Amino acid sequence: MKDRLDAVDHKILSILSEDAQMNYTEVAKRAGISPGTVHMRTRKMKNLGVIKGATLSLDYSILGWKMTVFLGVHLREASLYKSVINQLALIPEVVKIHHSTGKYDIFVKIHARDSIHYRQLYQESILTIEGIREIESFISLEENMNRHISFEEEG
Structure with a gap:
């Protein structure tokens, strides 16, 4: 099947996961392949939905957002899941929403400038x-690690 990812694709993903803005020439040099191959493989992985875009890794505390919560x-009822996540997604400070198993129905990550901002978000936006x-x-x-898994095959 031509849509399967191989070791070259995994190498490209591992390199880009370290720096999503790295240019194709540098990726090619590190992977030991041509820039054209990187471009073609990256386009294939975008078309397959494996690569959904490139993101920045920000240090929110330097930007004045001192709290991560x-x-x-x-939920009151499991059937309200979609409605609740749609409402949570409208809150700009909400950065991740996970439907989860175990103790919680939904797990959410938010950033706030400080405890006053967090209290305001919590009381006025989330609890409502x-x-x-x-x-x-x-x-x-403190966040001690934020990384992608390695996609290169061992061995």
């Missing part, structure tokens, strides 16, 4: 969402 959300039964908050003290 995770919310474990319990119809369908939420209960929320447990977890304040992140």
Whole structure:
């Protein structure tokens, strides 16, 4: 099947996961292939939906956003899931939403400038969402790792 990813594709993904803005010539040099191959393979992976774009890795605290908070959300009813995530997605400070198993129905990551901003978000935007039964908050003290998995095959 021509749409399968091979070791070359995995090498390209691993290199780009370190720096998504790296130009194709540098990726090619590190992967030991031609820039044209990188361009063709990258286009293929975009068409397959494997690569969804490039993102910046930001240090929010330097930008004045001192709090990262995770919310474990319990729903009143499982059928309200779509409605609740759609409402959460409207809040600009919400950066990740996960439908989860275990103790919580939804797990959410938000950024806030400080505790006053977080309290305002929590009370005025999050607690007012119809369908939420209960929320447990977890304040992140420090992020120690943020990476992608390695896509290169071992061995």
